[in-house]
Amino acid sequence: MWGVIVVLFYLGVAKQFEPLLLVPIAFGALLANLPTEGVLTAEMRPDGVYETATFKIDGKLEHYTAPTVEVAPDGTVTQTAPASGTVKVERVEGGLYDFISQGIKLELFPPIIFLGVGAMTDFGPLIAMPRTLLLGAAAQLGLFLTFMSATLSGLFTSKEAASIAIIGGADGPTSIFVSNKLAPHLLGAIAVAAYTYMSLVPLIQPPIMRLLTTQKERRIRMKSLRKVSKLEKLIFAVVVMIVCILLVPAASPLIGMLMLGNFLRECGVTERLVKSAQNEIINVVTIFLGTSVGLTMSGESFLSGQTIGIILLGVVAFCFSTAGGVIVAKLMNLVSRKTPINPLIGSAGVSAVPMAARVSQVEGQKYDPQNHLLMHAMGPNVAGVIGTAVAAGYFISTLGGG
Structure with missing residues (x-):
């Protein structure tokens, strides 16, 4: 995989082929293949889709998709659960790119x-x-x-x-x-x-x-x-x-x-x-x-x-x-x-x-x-x-x- 990354860097930097995209993509790929901490905590589901942003609810870790997160005017973060309605989230866990992505x-x-x-x-x-x-x-x-x-x-x-x-x-x-x-x-x-x-x-x-x-x-x-x-x-x-x-x-x-x-x-x-x-x-x-x-x-x-x-x-x-x-x-x-x-x-x-x-x-x-x-x-x-x-x-x- 690092060989692929080197090729992408070569195309972007040395050959200047679409460098504005290939260079960030290559750098992201490099991070993805290093034992990073605090960058990405995604887990791959059986269907191959990566699930990100883990929410701790009532002391139990459960996975929900980010679009259902709500932030109230007073700063309280809530999570709309599919079955039980809105529940209070104690803590949102995830790396930097769990949220940027x-x-x-x-x-x-x-x-x-x-x-x-x-x-x-x-x-x-x-x-x-x-x-x-x-x-x-x-x-x-x-x-x-x-x-x-x-x-x-x-x-x-x-x-x-x-x-x-x-x-x-x-x-x-x-x-x-x-x-x-x-x-x-x-x-x-x-x-x-x-x-x-x-x-x-x-x-x-x-x-x-x-x-x-x-x-x-x-x-x-x-x-x-x-x-x-x-x-x-x-x-x-x-x-x-x-x-x-x-x-x-x-x-x-x-x-x-x-x-x-x-x-x-x-x-x-x-x-x-x-x-x-x-x-x-x-x-x-x-x-x-x-x-x-x-x-x-x-x-x-x-x-x-x-x-x-x-x-x-x-x-x-x-x-x-x-x-x-x-x-x-x-x-x-x-x-x-x-x-x-x-x-x-x-x-x-x-x-x-x-x-x-x-x-x-x-x-x-x-x-x-x-x-x-x-x-x-x-x-x-x-x-x-x-x-x-x-x-x-x-x-x-x-x-x-x-």
Whole structure:
């Protein structure tokens, strides 16, 4: 297990692959495999789920989940028991991360990160070229193909397969959100795979992009995007949030916080809140999220055949998602020959913002140094964020998570 940790540190520090997440995850994993005291006192249940926060009630130790804890105005801590109502708690026992990691178990950290993502993202390119929404949708191909493959293999349950499939969206917070609801015992492996593949976007995507396109297609120059007004951006955030939540209510935490962050960004009157969402809030949560995930990676739970299967299925999902966006872009060119799309921007339909869009830009300039695809690629890129969140909500609602 320490070898795995060294590899994660190497990727994060030496190679600078998604260091903001891989370094905290690696450090948390290191703590999980040391005989620490006062860090984590979790016990694994027979179903593989870790139970944390032990409450001492009337002199007897019993396990209850943290969401049922209540703190009265006078400071009295009470525990709502499933059968006997509210009982007084003498003492709450637990290590530091028994409580910090509740941010994952209570589904707080991923939506808060989406708040920061929304505050840092410009939806203008997508609004200026709405048809790129189809590229973001096409990039979800890998999710559903992987879900079916994992389910049919018989090695994973449908809930586990759905959690693994989200890796194909290259969206770490969404992967964590779904796996916490559907397959919490796989959280560490899924999170590591998701963030590793996010960091490897510049290595994984280019060969697929070149394989599926011709040199002529890679040189396609797209027209400059029109300027999008503030009002359009504000209406877009509200309308998309309403539509997505009405269609897939289970995606509400992710979509709601994403659009809240974007609305704060675009309204122009909440500069302090936007800066906090872009910096302090998302940075603090990223530290806690990464280390909390790493602490689930004890050798007993992480080093298994399932972990290898998750990593292999994750890269398959990611490759098919990339290919889906490129192929649909080529098909769109058959319909609209007057305003062709450079198929390279189709690969940006995955959720790795803005890394996937930058890959499209770099690949395009290899064949035409004067071709600028970055802003065009941001359209499918932000569409992919929305698409993956909606797909996650669909899996949760249909498979009964939460």
